[in-house]
Amino acid sequence: MKFGIGQAVPRTEDARLLTGGGRYTDDVSLPGQTHAAFVRSPYAFAAIGAIDSADALAVPGVLAVYTVADLDADGLGLLPCLSGLKQRDGSPYVGTPHPALCKGFARHVGDPVAMVVAETPEAARDGAERVMVDYSERDSVTGTTAALEPGRPLVWDTAPNNLCFDWDTGDEAAVEVAFAKADRIVDLEIVNNRVVATPMEGRACLAAVDAxxxxxxxxxTSQGVHSLRKQFAKIFNLPESQFHVLTTDVGGGFGMKLFNYPEYVACLFAARRLNRPVKWTSERTEAFLTDDHGRDHVSQARLALDADGRFLGLRVDTVANLGAYLSNYGPFIPTDAGSAMLVGSYTTPALYVRVKGVFTNTQPVDAYRGAGRPEAAYLLERLIDHAxxxxxxxxAEIRRRNFIPSSAMPYATPLGQVYDTGDFVQNLEDGLVLADVAGLAARKADSKARGKRRGLGLSTYIEACSGGGPEQATVQVNADGRVVLLIGTQTNGQGHETAYKQILADRLGVAPEDVEVVQGDSDRVTWGSGTGGSRSVPVGGSALAEGAAKVVKAATPIAADLLETAAVDVEFDQGRFTVVGTDRSVSxxxxxxxxxxxxNAVGDGGAVIAFSEMARWTPPASTFPNGCHVAELEVDPDTGVVEVLRYSVVDDFGTVINPMLVMGQIHGGVAQGLGQALQERVVFDPDSGQLLTGSLMDYQLPRAADMPPISVKLNCVPSTTNMLGMKGAGEAGAIGAPPAIINALVDALSEYGITHIDMPATPHAVWSAIQAAKAQAAA
Incomplete structure (x- = not known):
């Protein structure tokens, strides 16, 4: 139906957002508000001595300077790590106390040491510059594998060799048997480079006490208010009912805005102390220093194959950098979140994965678009391409021989997942046609004639989505027929409002303009699991659909009274109740x-509520989006410059609510994947621990000119694990792009004997690899 599921409806939120009608956290102001600035450690590791705030307090407009002693005096707790991970031996991982302001030591550059509150942002910054801190610098460690080396500085005395956890999954004995009988073993060291999320809108908060x-x-600015409310309650030792958490429009999250941060706790503390609102908005360089980072793995991967190229076993040993403190989900990302997907789309019978999480003097590392699944797919697809x-x-052929056939669905993997649907062979074959592989040889010859080298690379992927627990939706129909949806997810720009309206149009027959979508208010929406892992529309949408069904059920007897018939003789379709077999109906x-x-029920704004039905829906299992990405690029061997010329995507997202939203997610994800593959990398000075890529002058993001034309085909097989048949689309591009692009680059450089190149494949890295290969060939 018009505006319903499957229609390419323009985003209803865009008119407001594109004409300046958005309301982001920094747009919110409260009467009498003050402003916060933070004194941040200039050292990667330092003991903190005396803190002298006299000069800061003398700055006109400065109201207070707070340190951890003030937080301790109020009995504030620590920022939590929410992972329940157990080590190989069953013991818990090494935890890290994480106060909102440093206690005793600063453990990374940018660690907040003190907080200045003033009447204006300028006065707060001036005051912060005048706080005198007695630092005693210590040696630091920033490298991922270096952290485990004997004799390296310890970030925490309680973590020998900087080891947070030693975790494993799979069947090590079965893998050893597989390797013993293998005809060939292929191995590769794979680095997944550290990146910064860099959303357009930085982090911000405004804390206050209700008068x-x-x-x-x-x-x-968040990806869900309810988790934050629960954490604040524990930190402040107050009931959750004493907190009202609100998130307005959000300009991008990518996982990074899911977590609690020290600044939020500190601003709440200061607002309570001063009894005035306290506002803080991150600047871009501050964001580079304080936002949680993503990825940062070093892995040794080994694949055992028989004489026909069929996979017998896979072993992966990964070192994952967690930073100086454990973020909310830090240990979960490289372990349970990502490692189970190292099966990929393949029938590998035996797998063993071991992950060591390490502390370093760097910012915490947590979920970034895909949260472990891009890391798994990159490793697997690079290794298989190499094989x-x-x-x-x-x-193509090595993948064909090892794909899980669609006839095997549902398929139980050796690492505990059950894939319900998918046609991986068809995705590959369609991807090769879409990419015009048949014409590749001619295009390669043309590139070479112009002094360039052309390569084509493919990757297939599968990921687990729709986790994070249940979701809640309340569908409220007012007396005038308008519908209010209250739902516990949080849009970060994905188009939730449009998608939810389409589901309501499909299930209740209401027009988009007659629907209000409410998110991000812990008072109006009493419960929710938030947004992350492509869960919002598959899980939240299923809750919404169930709530809409409850509305129809509650309304049917009343419709029957209006129609003067029995309820069993009334059917509902496209917004109307009709007596079966007649044209008698009511809307x-x-x-x-x-x-x-x-x-007598009255909602917000005085509207009389006719029906209000709440549904909390728990997914019985994950969903498994999957697909095939094919990248084609050209390399200038004289400069190392890489240009991605063509990009083809075949994706299986299950039921698609809105093809336009899906295309936006694919394009955005591919852009982020391209950025990681060719441009983005966080770099620390190994001696001082200083962040060398602390601004957009030093950290390169993809621009419009870097993006190729993207061709997309959807091979959608509905999921069986939710009532809408959805699988999720938000992370696919960022998963499929890095291996496809690096595989294409290796293909282009293969004539030089180059078999692998790490991300990011910058012009300097590519040029250097070519020169090294030439020198080796000459020798």
């Missing part, structure tokens, strides 16, 4: 008006 109730209120070259089977709006006449 009437005394409750603590905070506006905060295709070593065996001579080629990239949902008419039924709502009738129901409202007998109720």
């Amino acid at each position: 009437d109730s005394g409750r603590l209120q905070i506006y905060v 295709g070259r070593v065996t001579g089977l080629g990239a 949902l709006k008419e039924v709502a008006a009738k129901a409202a006449a007998t109720t």
Whole structure:
């Protein structure tokens, strides 16, 4: 139906957002608000001595300077790590106390040491510059594998060799048997480079105390208010009911805005101390120093194959950098979140994965778009591509021989997942046609004639989505027929409002303009699991669909009364209740008006509520989006410059609510994947621990000119694990792009004997690899 599921409806939020009508956290102001600035450690590791705030307090407009002693005096707790991970031996991982302001030591550059609150942002910054801190610098460690080396500085005395955890999964004995009988073993060291999320809108918060109730209120840019409310309650040792957490429009999250941060806790503390609102907005360089980072793994991967190129076993040993403190989900990302997907789309019978998480004097590392699944897919697809070259089977054939066939669905993997649907062979074949592989030889010859080298690379992927627990939706129909949806997810720009309206149009027959979507208010929306892992529309949408079904059920007897018939003789479709076999019908709006006449329920704004139905839906299992990405690029061997010329995508997202939203997610994800593959990398000075890529002058993001034309085909097989048949689309591009692009680059450089190149493959890295290969060949 018009505006319903499957329609390419323009985003309803865009008119407001593109004409300046957005309301982001920094746009919110409260009467009498003050401003916060933070004194941050200039050292990667230092003991903190005396803190002298006298000069800061003398700055006109400065109201207070706070340190951890003030937080301790109020009995504030620590920022939590929410992972329940157990080590190989069953013991817990090494935890890290994480106060909102440094206690005793600063453990990374940018670690917040003190907080200055003033009447204006300028006065707060001036005051912060005048706080005198007695630092005693210590040696630091920033490298991922270096952290485990004997004799390296310890970030925490409680973590010998900087080891946070030693975790494993799979069947090590079965893998040893597989390797013993293998005809060929292929191995590769794979680095997954550290990146910064860099959303357009930086982090911000505005904390206050409600004058009437005394409750603590905070506006905060987030991916879900309810998890933050629970954490704040524990940190402040208060009931959750004493917190009102609000998130307005959000300009990008990518996982990074899911977590709690020290600044939020400190601003709440200061607002309570001063009894005035306290506002903090991150600047871009501050964001590079304080936002949680993503990725940062070093892995040794080994694949055992038989004489026909079929996989017998896979062993992966990974060192994962967690930073100086454990973020909310830090240990979970490289372990349970990502490692189970190292099966990929393949029938590998035996797998063993071991992950060591390490502390370093760097910012915490947590979920970044895909949260472990891109890391797994990159490792697996680079290794398999390498195996295709070593065996001579080629990239496509080695995958064909090892794909899980669609006839095997549902398929139980050796690492505990059950894939319900998918046609991996068809995705590959369609991807090769879409990419015009048949014409590649001619295009390669043309490139070479112009002094360039052309390569084509492919990757297939599968990921687990729709986790994070249940989701709640309340569908409220007012007397005038307008619908209010209250839902516990949080849009970060993905188009939730449009997608949810389309589901309501499909299930209740209401027009988009007659629907209000409410998210990000812990008072109006009483419970929710938030946004992350492509869960919002598959899980939240399923809760919404169930709530809409409850509305229809509650309204049917009233419709039957209006139609003067029995409820069993009434059916509902496209917004109308009809007596079966007749043309007698009434609209949902008419039924709502009738129901409202007998109720006293009043909603926000004084609207009379006719029906209000809440549904909390728990997914019985994950969903598994999957697909094939094919990248084609050209390299200038004289400069190392890489240009991605063509990009083809075949994706299986299950039921698609809105193809336009899906295309936006694919394009955005591919852009982030291209950025990681060719441009983005966080770099620390190994001696001082200083962040060398601390601004957009030093850290390169993809621009419009870097993006190729993207061709997309959807091979959608509905999921069986949710009522809408959805699988999720938000992370696919960022998963498929890095291995496809690096595989294409290796293909282009293969004539030089280059078999691998690490991300990011910058012009300097590519040029250097070519020169080294030439020198080796000459020798």
